[in-house]
Amino acid sequence: AGAERINTEIVTLTRFLTEEQAKHKEATGDFTLLCHALQFSFKSIAYYIRRASLINLSGLAGSSNTTGDDQKKLDVIGNDLFVSSMRSSGRVRILVSEEEEEALVFHENPHARYAVVCDPIDGSSNLDAGVSVGTIFGIYKLAEGAKGTKEDLLKPGTDLVASGFTMYGASAQLVITMKGGTVNGFTMDNGVGEFILTHPNMIMPKKRAIYSCNEGNSLYWDEPVKAWIDSLKYPQEEGGKPYSSRYIGSMVADAYRTLLYGGIFAYPADKKSPKGKLRILYECAPMAMVFENAGGQAVNSKMTRMLEVVPEHIHDRSGIFLGSYEEVQKVIDIHKKHG
Numbered sequence: 001a002g003a004e005r006i007n008t009e010i011v012t013l014t015r016f017l018t019e020e021q022a023k024h025k026e027a028t029g030d031f032t033l034l035c036h037a038l039q040f041s042f043k044s045i046a047y048y049i050r051r052a053s054l055i056n057l058s059g060l061a062g063s064s065n066t067t068g069d070d071q072k073k074l075d076v077i078g079n080d081l082f083v084s085s086m087r088s089s090g091r092v093r094i095l096v097s098e099e100e101e102e103a104l105v106f107h108e109n110p111h112a113r114y115a116v117v118c119d120p121i122d123g124s125s126n127l128d129a130g131v132s133v134g135t136i137f138g139i140y141k142l143a144e145g146a147k148g149t150k151e152d153l154l155k156p157g158t159d160l161v162a163s164g165f166t167m168y169g170a171s172a173q174l175v176i177t178m179k180g181g182t183v184n185g186f187t188m189d190n191g192v193g194e195f196i197l198t199h200p201n202m203i204m205p206k207k208r209a210i211y212s213c214n215e216g217n218s219l220y221w222d223e224p225v226k227a228w229i230d231s232l233k234y235p236q237e238e239g240g241k242p243y244s245s246r247y248i249g250s251m252v253a254d255a256y257r258t259l260l261y262g263g264i265f266a267y268p269a270d271k272k273s274p275k276g277k278l279r280i281l282y283e284c285a286p287m288a289m290v291f292e293n294a295g296g297q298a299v300n301s302k303m304t305r306m307l308e309v310v311p312e313h314i315h316d317r318s319g320i321f322l323g324s325y326e327e328v329q330k331v332i333d334i335h336k337k338h339g
């Protein structure tokens with residue numbers, strides 16, 4: 001009996017990483033230190049996002065990036081925070097960011113063995129509306145003797161050692177997965193300033209009648225994509241119920257909902273964007289690994305497994321279908337039928 005007991009079995013991200021490292025006898029601790037630097041960048045980006053409209057940090061920076069996006073002030077701030085935390089971690093050799101034209105090589109870390117790809121603020125067009133945005137990241141381990149050039153990053157997503165994202169929503173939600181591992185979700189507890197494990201071993205529903213895409217692009221879609229969407233909206237089978245549509249316009253928020261509720265997110269390549277809109281290195285591949293490790297699947301507009309797609313350049317784009325296993329399978333089957 002005695003005093004009311006509280007739950008003391010709290011798994012912070014820090015404890016989770018320590019326990020993960022203990023599973024790998026050969027671990028040097030470099031990956032763990034890199035993840036601590038990652039964790040700090042999420043905390044500091046969250047801080048600025050939540051204060052932006054109070055300290056005149058909303059709106060445009062007045063510049064645009066290599067992929068032609070108008071940069072928001074927070075795109076630039078998020079990028080600068082991320083770059084400095086990766087550089088100062090001493091564990092990253094090379095970094096690709098949506099907001100940097102060239103890969104950043106950290107000459108001060110000549111023996112660092114990791115490469116990081118990142119989308120510092122995903123969904124930034126939504127920022128001024130107060131809608132959830134996020135940060136997407138991927139971690140590659142450099143091959144022995146790698147010189148630390150951008151060619152070290154033109155790899156398929158199957159080479160990722162870890163990937164994930166943080167969504168700055170009602171609370172900051174971090175989702176991380178290691179190669180061949182489980183998917184684990186953490187919620188920021190601002191009271192103690194720690195990410196707390198709240199969604200261990202995330203397994204997504206095999207199917208769910210929710211689709212998520214920008215139907216404003218329908219005019220530009222290929223026939224198989226139109227046939228697929230119509231099969232969801234106007235079901236032919238007896239008693240079939242139409243799917244529900246949910247589209248936020250921030251990939252991280254649409255992906256997080258899809259991961260939790262099931263369904264499918266799609267940004268197909270089309271006549272307007274023949275290579276698709278989303279970038280392979282820091283949007284499609286990291287998300288594909290999270291979804292595959294949660295039991296879902298991800299393919300490009302040619303129905304190729306997303307994780308096997310090799311980017312031609314660091315800002316290369318791809319169409320993407322990402323979601324519950326059976327929902328993506330429907331897209332694949334319809335594309336097969338259309339030959």
Ligand code: AHG
Pocket residue numbers: 069098119121122123124125214249250251252267277
């Ligand atoms: P970013 O803000 O990092 O440039 O990414 C925006 C992307 C992605 O978040 C979202 O799924 C997609 O753009 C939305 O595009 P549309 O506005 O064309 O639907």
Ligand code: MN
Pocket residue numbers: 069098124
């Ligand atoms: Mn952008």
Ligand code: MN
Pocket residue numbers: 119121122123251283
């Ligand atoms: Mn993005």
Ligand code: MN
Pocket residue numbers: 098119120121122123124
């Ligand atoms: Mn972005």
